Amino acid sequence: MSSFGLRFRRGMPILPALLLLLLLTVAPAQAQALDCSGAQTQVEINECSEKEYARADADLNKAYxxxxxxxxxxxxxxxxRKAQRAWITFRDAHCDFMTSDSRDGSIYPALFAGCLADLTIKRTAELRADCQEGDIACP
Structure with a gap:
């Protein structure tokens, strides 16, 4: 009898049981939040860069x-609205250009997200500086 034919007492095949056990042990590890201060692998660096951009984008949306x-x-x-849409088009095109040399590399997602985050943080500062409360020059 092959190993695939082995069964537990209740009739459950061994292979599906092992897969279930594997999923139950891997899922909690993936659910833990990544500590970006210690990111070492390219996958971790990419994920942290994307998180940084997501935070910057949320902050920009609030300022807007x-x-x-x-x-x-x-x-x-x-x-x-027109200026912001034009800026988004510029930001995306600029980051496409700035990271084009690494497009085929594993570092590309980190570089692209980092570029987006940097420009987004600067734009957020511009929007906030343009109109501080009490400024009579503001609309």
Whole structure:
């Protein structure tokens, strides 16, 4: 009888039971949060870079929403929306260009996400600097 034909007493094949056991032990390890201060493998570095970009993007979205909420004039809101969309197009194209040499490498996701994060952090600062509360030059 082959090893695939072996069964537990209750009729469960060994192979599916081993796979289930493997899944139960691997899943909790993957569910743990990655400590990015100690990222060493390329996969960890890529994941941490993507997390940094996600945080920067969430912060940018908040700054943009806050500024849009302070702009009362419909035309100015449309101009801000147009500027932000143009900036996103620029950011993405710029990062495509800046990371094009590494496109086929394992480091590419980290470099691309890092570029996106850097420009996004700078844009967030621009949006916040453009309109501080109490500034009479702000819309």
């Amino acid at each position: 929403r806050d500024l849009m909420a302070r702009v009362d004039d419909g035309e100015e809101r449309a101009l801000l």
